[in-house]
Amino acid sequence: MPGEQDIVDTADVFGLLGDPRRLKLLVALLDGELCVCDLAAITGLSESATSHALRLLRAHRVVAVRRDGRNAFYRLDDAHVRMLLDLAVAHTEHTDAIHPEKNGHPERVEA
Numbered sequence: 001m002p003g004e005q006d007i008v009d010t011a012d013v014f015g016l017l018g019d020p021r022r023l024k025l026l027v028a029l030l031d032g033e034l035c036v037c038d039l040a041a042i043t044g045l046s047e048s049a050t051s052h053a054l055r056l057l058r059a060h061r062v063v064a065v066r067r068d069g070r071n072a073f074y075r076l077d078d079a080h081v082r083m084l085l086d087l088a089v090a091h092t093e094h095t096d097a098i099h100p101e102k103n104g105h106p107e108r109v110e111a
Helices: 004-017 020-031 036-043 047-059 079-093
Strands: 063-068 071-076
Touching: 004 020, 004 079, 020 036, 020 047, 020 063, 020 071, 020 079, 036 047, 036 071, 047 063, 071 079
Parallel strands: none
Antiparallel strands: 063 071
């Protein structure tokens, strides 16, 4: 079993990935490095919201930044993040999601 702090840190990463706006940014970065303006255009977020989300992701070492003059180019920080995203996207593409909470009542699964 991982240590308590490792569990907390892992939960933080999943929390970051759990926000649809941040997830859109990360999925866009699967294809490679992009600047804030391109990420904003791709995701439909404002540049301000994009920058804010990227600062948070950078603080947690999920993305890294490269500066070129006044421009900042973001990329996924390591292969582990890419693997998590690839697996999550593949999972949702190959399964039918059941959302009982959207129907107003949770379904009970019999064992």
